[in-house]
Amino acid sequence: MGEGAALFARMLVIGVVIAAPVGAMAMLLVQRTLAHGWRAGAATGAGIATADGAYAALAAFGVTAVSQWLVTYQTWFRIVGGLALVWLGWRALRTPPTHRAADARDSTRLAPLYSSAVGLTLTNPMTIMAFAAVFAGAGLVAQAGAGSALVVTLGVACGSMLWWLALTTAVWAVRHAVSDRAILVVNRVSGGVLVAFGVLALVAGLRGIGS
Numbered sequence: 270m271g272e273g274a275a276l277f278a279r280m281l282v283i284g285v286v287i288a289a290p291v292g293a294m295a296m297l298l299v300q301r302t303l304a305h306g307w308r309a310g311a312a313t314g315a316g317i318a319t320a321d322g323a324y325a326a327l328a329a330f331g332v333t334a335v336s337q338w339l340v341t342y343q344t345w346f347r348i349v350g351g352l353a354l355v356w357l358g359w360r361a362l363r364t365p366p367t368h369r370a371a372d373a374r375d376s377t378r379l380a381p382l383y384s385s386a387v388g389l390t391l392t393n394p395m396t397i398m399a400f401a402a403v404f405a406g407a408g409l410v411a412q413a414g415a416g417s418a419l420v421v422t423l424g425v426a427c428g429s430m431l432w433w434l435a436l437t438t439a440v441w442a443v444r445h446a447v448s449d450r451a452i453l454v455v456n457r458v459s460g461g462v463l464v465a466f467g468v469l470a471l472v473a474g475l476r477g478i479g480s
Contacts, residue, residue: 276417277424280325284428288321293354293466294390297361298433299440300459301382303452304364307441312379314433316386322426323391329421344477350392351470353385358463364456393470 294317302310444452 276420280421280424281428284425285432288429288432296459296462300361302437302440310437312382313386316383317390318430320387320390321429325425326422329418344474346392347470347474351467354463354467358460361460
């Protein structure tokens with residue numbers, strides 16, 4: 270295996286590891302997959318992976334000015350992201366649980382789902398700090414040469430996308446094996462979790478303004 274291929278494989282694993290922890294975006298993807306279909310979940314996952322790739326690029330290319338700007342204005346990013354999560358959580362709480370509704374919505378417009386996932390992921394500037402910490406521990410910050418930095422970026426993005434596609438497929442595979450009542454419970458739980466994450470982000474943002 271060549272040096273570039275080995276670096277890509279390494280970054281693929283890191284991308285999966287960073288994406289795997291359960292959080293607000295994972296709950297959003299699960300809810301959208303159940304409510305709108307596999308394509309909706311995949312579009313959401315692609316949006317998250319795109320944002321992960323963008324943050325990986327900032328760390329790999331050593332774009333410190335942008336990274337510092339994101340951290341400087343993290344208060345406002347948290348407020349915007351928190352409001353968006355509360356809104357999405359409220360919508361999830363009102364999503365009908367029927368199989369027929371999910372099947373009919375499989376053709377829902379994917380561009381808004383993708384773009385909202387990108388925006389929500391990017392509104393958490395702490396993600397760039399997480400990437401910087403992981404990359405520093407792996408000796409990958411500010412890669413020597415644009416080629417290596419590009420491989421790092423693509424590897425992380427592909428690893429993240431691989432995880433989200435696997436999660437989407439797993440959720441959709443069991444979608445028709447559970448009852449509407451169970452789906453309703455999942456909608457309520459995922460919606461509540463999204464609202465909770467949103468409120469926490471809002472509180473953190475408002476505290477930042479006051480400090």
